[in-house]
Amino acid sequence: MAEEQESALQLPPSTAPEAEVPTEVSPETATPEPPSSAAVSPGTEEPVGDTKKKIDILLKAVGDTPIMKTKKWAVERTRTIQGLFDFIKKFLKLVASEQLFIYVNQSFAPSPDQEVGTLYECFGSDGKLVLHYCKSQAWG
């Protein structure tokens, strides 16, 4: 899946770790701007360079899951996986019958109360935490 380009909305250009080609709109779904949510911040209220407060998360879709237009987010360390669930579900407009899974290491689903800061410490590299997400009908 060609999903490597992202727009780092919240990163000041000078600190963007990868100087990549500007946003390539994903062909599959054109998702609208996220609802303003307290879960993650695309905003510029604090520089992401201040790694004490926020960490970079890169979201990658697995399987047939819609790709988020914005994949890179600055997230507070104390935000939980549960919080990310809520955020991604809203962003992708998932219905209640659809289950979302988020993975570290591409294969392990951390428990919902796990904080992303901890995940970053354990699984982050190159200044970011890569999380894969997948929607599915897990039940029934």
Next chain:
Amino acid sequence: MEENEFFGEKTFQHYCAEFIKHSQKIGDGWEWRASKDCSDGYMCKTHFQVKNGTAVSHQGTSDHVQTFLPVEEALDPPLDDLEVNETTTAAEVIKYEYHVLYSCSYQVPVLYFRASFLDGRPLALKDIWEGVHECYKMRLLQGPWDTITQQEHPILGQPFFVLHPCKTSEFMTPVLKNSQKINRNVNYITSWLSMVGPAVGLNLPLSYATAASQDEGNVDGQDSSIERKSLEEH
């Protein structure tokens, strides 16, 4: 449907063995139980949880006021070792049992579970729902009887709740395919349990995530350097 996400009982047992190795390292309490004729078996874990009360004063580190003990601390202690704060009289201790069995018909692992009070009274399914994490409640509540059924444990012959396995291969496939792309060996059991466990109150410590990829072994570097050396000497 591709064959990758299905496996035989031997493979199931292998993944369970690897999983249990790690569990033993971190004291997570999983063990293997073989059936009487040892032809098959299952993996199981028991943990205790305080319901509707304050946290169990267990080594003084738990600050969870909610219903779950952190899994890392929920070792499988004999009851008399479990330090329950005597003043929390309103609290009840619940014993949860989780069993991982292999389903021949679906060719995937299946999670069996049950809960009871210490006096042996079983918990009803509706009580178990209270322990389901918020993020799963929405979906599971829509059709709980589609997803959790009560069945006889194939080896113990006792009633357990079962997380229905019919969709397992469907949600495991993308994960496995994705990992295969990058040539990573995934412990199916670890991955699967991390996904379904939280729905029934079972959380896996993070260290399992890195344990799985360590199992691949790092023989290459050492062997080749040894070979090189011996060649040079000759």
